[in-house]
Amino acid sequence: MVRIGIVTVSDRASRGEYADESGPAIAAWLARAVTSPYETLVRVVPDGVASVGDTLVALADEDGCDLVLTTGGTGPSPRDLTPEAMAAVVEKELPGFGELMRRISLEKVPTAILSRQTAGIRGSTLIVNLPGKPGSIRVCLDAVFPAVPYCLDLIGAGRIETDPSVCAAFRPA
Ligand SMILES: Nc1ncnc2c1ncn2[C@@H]1O[C@H](COP(=O)(O)OP(=O)(O)OP(=O)(O)O)[C@@H](O)[C@H]1O
Numbered sequence: 001m002v003r004i005g006i007v008t009v010s011d012r013a014s015r016g017e018y019a020d021e022s023g024p025a026i027a028a029w030l031a032r033a034v035t036s037p038y039e040t041l042v043r044v045v046p047d048g049v050a051s052v053g054d055t056l057v058a059l060a061d062e063d064g065c066d067l068v069l070t071t072g073g074t075g076p077s078p079r080d081l082t083p084e085a086m087a088a089v090v091e092k093e094l095p096g097f098g099e100l101m102r103r104i105s106l107e108k109v110p111t112a113i114l115s116r117q118t119a120g121i122r123g124s125t126l127i128v129n130l131p132g133k134p135g136s137i138r139v140c141l142d143a144v145f146p147a148v149p150y151c152l153d154l155i156g157a158g159r160i161e162t163d164p165s166v167c168a169a170f171r172p173a
């Protein structure tokens with residue numbers, strides 16, 4: 001069965017100082033959009049190159065995730081290190097994901113340009129970064145997810161089907 005990792009990167013959520021809303025928002029979006037069988041592996045980790053990088057490596061290499069969606073740690077503050085963790089673990093970057101998410105998010109908030117969110121491939125796992133704000137999840141997934149199923153096909157990951165009324169996945173003929 002297809003495996004999807006959901007990784008919340010937040011110092012305070014990982015310490016229980018506030019309830020994680022962004023990981024559940026990702027799970028809820030997937031439940032609406034993905035119609036083929038999948039299971040989720042959920043992690044909540046503190047900011048940091050090692051904590052995020054080690055989690056991504058484990059989800060990709062040991063757990064065999066086809067797709068990993070992260071939320072948080074993409075901004076400019078000192079503890080925002082998700083992009084640095086990505087640089088350490090991905091073999092190929094896919095800059096178009098970050099470009100599109102920033103462009104779409106800019107229609108909602110001027111601070112969209114502060115996110116260094118990106119995507120990349122490790123083995124046969126696609127990793128996509130989303131910002132930490134719970135409200136950013138739907139905006140960003142609506143924008144990029146139509147390209148995700150074909151990307152998974154191309155890297156030899158599992159096949160995902162979507163509900164076209166929620167997310168029209170595009171596979172070139
Ligand atoms: N997983 C989350 N669940 C709920 N709210 C969140 C989450 N992540 C971020 N937020 C909200 O968005 C704001 C900005 O997110 P950001 O990722 O910059 O957090 P932060 O200030 O670096 O702190 P932390 O890493 O402790 O979450 C947070 O202050 C919080 O209000």
Ligand SMILES: Nc1nc2c(c(=O)[nH]1)N[C@H]1C(S)=C(S)[C@@H](COP(=O)(O)O)O[C@H]1N2
Nearest residue numbers: 072073074075105111112115131132133136
């Ligand atoms: N769609 C969307 N994108 C967004 C935001 C948002 O509220 N909605 N917040 C921005 C802000 S304020 C920041 S600082 C950056 C980085 O957020 P992160 O550090 O929580 O990942 O994402 C940006 N992208």
